[in-house]
Amino acid sequence: MKLYHCRDARSLRALWALEELGVDYELVNMAFPPRSTYPGYLTINPLGTVPTLTDGATTLTESTGICHYLAETHGPTPLRVDPSEADYGAYINWLFRSDATLTFPQTIVLRYSRLEPRERRLPQAVEDYSVWYLSRLRSVEAALEDGRSYLCADRFTMADIAVHYALYLGRSLELDARYKPNCLRYLDALTERPAFQRAMARQAEPI
Structure with a gap:
């Protein structure tokens, strides 16, 4: 997995989630805004926003979506709430x-x-x-x-x-x-x- 991140941006959600899970990942720290400071970023994420997470053939660009995805695909983990739970x-x-x-x-x-x-x-x-x-x-x-x-x-x-x-x-x-x-x-x-x-x-x- 690779996470494209700017300091204190919404990608911090994904970065924190990865650290809580303890999974292997590569971090790409970028200056803000990455669409103009990181060559080729618009090819990776045409929106030019952060975060971007790549996991094999999967690419995600929404910070809370990434948190949900990681909990679902890189568990089991108590960070995930199962549909069978009351909450x-x-x-x-x-x-x-x-x-x-x-x-x-x-x-x-x-x-x-x-x-x-x-x-x-x-x-x-x-x-x-x-x-x-x-x-x-x-x-x-x-x-x-x-x-x-x-x-x-x-x-x-x-x-x-x-x-x-x-x-x-x-x-x-x-x-x-x-x-x-x-x-x-x-x-x-x-x-x-x-x-x-x-x-x-x-x-x-x-x-």
Whole structure:
């Protein structure tokens, strides 16, 4: 397997998942945006986005899809919730919610607060989409009530990797000052996992 990755991008979900699984893989660290900084990347992934995971003849480009794929194909692993388990529906819902509901508004915040030239930045859009994202975190805050450490199935799963990344990205956007206590506790606790720390070390390797 080969993972194409940019530091702290959504590909971090896949990198962390690979480290949790302990499978063999090759990491290609790239500068952002890879479509213009990594020669030939558009041939590998015509969208020009990250991540890209290749596994034999299979190519995937969606970060939560990669987490789901890895759990299904490189187990058995407790990171996967089986359809026979009571929390299977919650597990799938969290995987989809992590990107479609949580990470999406952050991309607007990131673009119009940092990536665009100063004359094109939109402070009102940044604030509006920040509030949108933070309001969606109510579901995470509620899921972690009563001291719960994980989102579903009473254990750490791919759903936690997927959702935690949104919280991690929010911290890089300085939105964590408005996080509620459960989200802050969850964010800090999972960053201490050895596999997360290994992923941090791998993405710090020279490009």
